Amino acid sequence: MENMAEEERPPQDPELEVSVPEAPPAPALESAPTPASAPAPSAASASDEAGSERHISIQRQLADLEKLTFLMEGDFDSASSLNSDNLNAGNRQICPLCPKEKFRACNSHKLRRHLQNLHWKVSVEFEGYRMCICHLPCRPVKPNIIGEQISSKMGAHYHCIICSATISRRTDMLGHVRRHVNKGETKSRYIAASAAKPPNEILKESDTDVQVCPNYSVPQKTDSYFNPKMKLNRQLIFCTLAALTEERKPLECLDAFGATGIMGLQWAKHLGNDVKVTINDLNENSVTLIQENCHLNKLKVVVDSKEKEESGDILQEGEKNLGNIKVTKMDANVLMHLRSFDFIHLDPFGTSVNYLDSAFRNIRNLGIVSVTSTDISSLYAKAQHVARRHYGCNIVRTEYYKELAARIVVAAVARAAARCNKGIEVLFAVALEHFVLVVVRVLRGPTSADETTKKIQYLIHCQWCEERIFQKDGNMVEENPYRQLPCNCHGSMPGKTAIELGPLWSSSLFNTGFLKRMLFESLHHGLEDIQPLIKTLIFESECTPQSQFSVHTPSNFNKQGKRKSNEAIVSLAKKQKGDNSTEHPPFYYNIHRHSIKGMNMPKLKKFLCYLSEAGFRVSRTHFDPMGVRTDAPLMQFKSILLKYSTPTYTGGQSEGHVHAVSEDTATDRTGLKCQ
DSSP: OTTOOOOOOOOOOHHHHHTSOOOOOOGGGGGSOGGGGSOOOOHHHHTTTTTOOOOTTEESSHHHHHTHHHHHHTOHHHHHTOOHHHHTSOOOBOOTTSOTTTSOOBOHHHHHHHIIIIIITTOEEETTEEEOOBOSTTSOOOOEEETTEEEOOOOOBEEOTTTOOEESSHHHHHHHHHHHHHTTOOHHHHHHHHHSOOOOEEEEETTEEEEEOTTSSSOOTTSOOOOGGGHHHHHHHHHHHHHHTTTSSSEEEEESSOTTOHHHHHHHHHHGGGEEEEEEOSOHHHHHHHHHHHHHTTOEEEETTEEEOOTTOOOOTTOOOOOEEEEEOSOHHHHHHHOOEEEEEEOOSSOOGGGHHHHHHSEEEEEEEEEEEOOHHHHTTSSHHHHHHHHOOBOOOOTTHHHHHHHHHHHHHHHHHHHTTEEEEEEEEEEOSSOEEEEEEEEESHHHHHHHHTTEEEEEEETTTOOEEEOOSOSSOOSOGGGGSSSOHHHHSSSOOEEEEEEEEOSOSOOHHHHHHHHHHHHHTTOTTTHHHHHHHHHHHHTOOGGGGGGSOHHHHIIIIISSOHHHHHHHHHHOOOOTTTSOOSOOEETTTTOOTTEEOOOHHHHHHHHHHTTOOEEEOSSOTTEEEESSOHHHHHHHHHHTOEESSGGGHHHHHHHHHHHHHHHHHHTOOOO
8 A cells, every 4th residue: 555656546437446356355354254255146246346355245235245145055046046035935044244153044034134234234335335344253353351251252343345454443444445535545546556566756856866756745654755845955965065075085974864865865976085975764665765776876885884786787888986875774873873974964854852962972073963853843833842842942932933943953952062072163054944954063072062051041032022132141140130121111011021932042053154165165066046045144144235245256255265275174163163243143023023003114125224324233034034133122123114114195105205215315325235
């Protein structure tokens, strides 16, 4: 059933579907009496069921079920010429679906009433057939111990017409058949799928071929999952690894959860001998699929330190082998405890907290750990109790919930690194609709670990105006924590207005120099899809408007990234520490969330210029397309937004328009482009 094709097919006539031979019955049916496995003799279904072995409890009509009595007695001639007069002849007959201990032989009219009221009345209908309840010893039943005696009571059950499974309850049988229908497993489709397995589909991404299962988008438990929507995630990680190869090479890289192996294949195919790739997965089917994808991309596979090549993978003339990939079938925690790596990527299904301790146990100094978390329901405050259980963090839904999710993951990563006497430097953190990606550099030593833990703080969040601020350092209990907030909601509103969130990562989320090197690598390898996102991250890290992009040209990236020697880059990474004066301001404001009722807001680009004119740092953010990252307090943010908003009614639009034009003229004099 797991290999069945999932595509939709046009409906077929039930009569035509019955003519297809059915799969062999379940092994439990072999213990049934000889008459139970005999085919039904009715003339209407004789041609339909030729060559099939359907259980006798599955019939079209009640009369077909009554005729089985003569089959059990061996009178086939009388069964073929049976009519209603013969059934009322007064012959004593036995029930074909009950053992002799349960139902003794009786007259035909009593047998008909028994079959109709017990077996036929509670049957399950499917495409013209009735799956009647069966009391034969087809299904093993556990014996019941009553005192010192053991009673083995026979259990009633149904036989599935599609997969020959035995189900005890009628409601469970209805759900079982409904699942078959939802998966498209009608009888003809199921038999066709079991007879011939559909071939795997081959997809192409970044010049890398990968074959996936037919149901790769909605996989079964034993299948490998391939998500095309994670293309940006894979390209971000590839640019990270390509930038790391400029510091030292070769790098030992680990894709801890390979699935189809697409990520590790891209590393080995595009970076060549600069990396030594290990792809791991605990699922045996995934390991086999990874090996096939390696041969598909002309890559050698090393399994258990032995080179494995097939005779069909002979390289053609003019081609050369691109590199080796080691494929392992092991638990990710065990593998990361056994070996040391320079680069580790964790992308389990859901949260990654179960693998962080193992990842930081043997990671080399100045190595990189990238963590992809797809448990967005807990990180985005939809399941707050799950976030408290996994991350030990108290959160609520806020306007900056995506950055809150990124800081939650970074805090969990920092705590795991500190437990191993290691510190971290956050290279970048990205939170999109369906995943949160955090990439950190590892700094060994207890001093780095202490500096890292100091950056994990609690956040005070006002639930009235959405103002927020990290708590000040210190162990002394403050009499009134509300005084730390820039707003005055506690004095003007009744009751408690603020809530404590966290613990969260309070330092910078981006490293500007590393992001510039990533942008150069994306230009070098032709990854056009990821370049707009990396550019946005660069502006967000510097907190500058995107109108000043002319400063960041590819030549500057070449000077800052490629032309530096490896020793200079390593020394820069060792000495690089957080500088609060140059860090981007934490969090952002949504311009729509703080709009004024009855007023038309200015365009986002113009509003960024207005904030910059007022002397504040400002930039857009990738977390929210309408978000503004700035160091301006919320009161200043709202006052500037009110100043440049125009009334919606007609009388005030002309005056507001003149006011906006004068402000645009002043802006042009300052040299900023607000168009």
